[in-house]
Amino acid sequence: AQDSVTVTVDAAKPGAKIDRRIFGQFAEHLGSGIYEGIWVGKDSAIPNTRGIRNDVVAALKAIKVPVVRWPGGCFADEYHWRRGIGPERKAMMNANWGGVIEPNTFGTDEFMDFANQVGAEAYLSVNVGSGTVGEAAEWLEYMTANTKDAMGAERAANGHPEPYKVPFVGLGNESWDCGGGMTADFYTSQMKMHSRFVRNYNPAAPMQRIAVGPNGGNTEYTEAVMKAYAGRSWAWSIEGLSLHQYTTGGGFPVSQPATGFTEKQYAVILKDTLGMEDLVKTHSAIMDKYDPEKKVSLVVDEWGAWYVATAGTDPGFLMQQNTQRDAVLAALNINIFARHSDRVRMANIAQMINVLQAMILTDKDKMLLTPTYHVFKMYVPFQDATYIPVTFDAGTYTYEGITLPRVDAVAAKGADGKLYVSLTNLDPNKPVDIDTAFLGVKAKSVSGETLAAPKFDSYNDFAAPNTVAPKPVSVKLKDGKAVVRLAPASVTVLTITM
């Protein structure tokens, strides 16, 4: 007989709101993430609206992408926005990513058009590394001022009289590394100046400023930035602190394959990704010291799996396949963010299309949805839902000395009044039976959807785009409990009406 795990959902003890922005995306001018992935140009045979692919927009709308971070990444600290507005665009070298020519055809107005088409908020990263405070300030003036202001008038002349809404601005990117190799003290000085002068002039959309924060477990920036925040004056502030953490299973340069991996490599990657929990706790504890009221959000604005690039592709384009393991990885990280929703109010997976742990892969006019996309789709009801605590004995799955929890679970009460429970089986060999018990509510009906795959390294490609796709799962109410069997290495979301 199959042993079962009981997950108890305590609906009587609701927690914080799970900010929809933890399902945010990151899109950098890198490889085919923007050109081809989003932008095909108005004259393309690929169906588009003002140059932006219709198929991609529709797919992103279906997962209700709440926010997109742009234009980088390392690219942001070399980006000069003026080259990407108006009728004449000025090309530049994309020195970080393959040394290719960046035509700047997709600039500020195209990005805002894209964000509006998707229904996502804009999160702009300003150039602190190689730009000036004045350049960054003028960018936000161009975007948010009214047309009486010369910058606003220039925007209007480019076809956009209405000021844009820019609810999030990143004050640099990885300033400890590709953003300029700054010491934490040097960065905090830059941060204060940018915070002071990079203004939002659109009263319809207040703007949050997100400072560069930690690189993984390194707490230097966390301490310095939060200390500066605690001692802030009336003249400047920040509303967010960024955390970057990639799952590589062995640091950089990356060495783990995206497909064709062994069970050991499956376990190594998931073990590594679960480290996100400790990172969030470590940085949150420092933030609590300087900001006990939790006013500053922890913004995990780069996360996801980073593997060896697909053979035959430019290694600078960071193209990789996306397997069932990545679906499990995505669910585990989202669960961590949800559990810490009192502090983690935004996360942006790297990266949205054709780069790293992408939602979508494109090949000319073709597009496919990755296993990670399907997880984001299944989690849509968790957006802005109320976190509901769950208790369970996770058990263990062990392979060659690597021990992982066997199951993971989170629950939330959706805006529609229904309960949603996400259940992940990490064990790639054995199914697990779950009894979900409810405290404080009586379940009336239950249904569910599951993402399982023939193998833990199954993936979707253009020859077989639906190898990994969600399917309804058999779930029954028995003695008030929802009873379901989870396939090996799978993610399941139950919907419960009460």
Ligand code: AHR
């Ligand atoms: O996402 C790829 C790169 O990873 C980003 O440009 C950079 O910020 C990080 O190091």
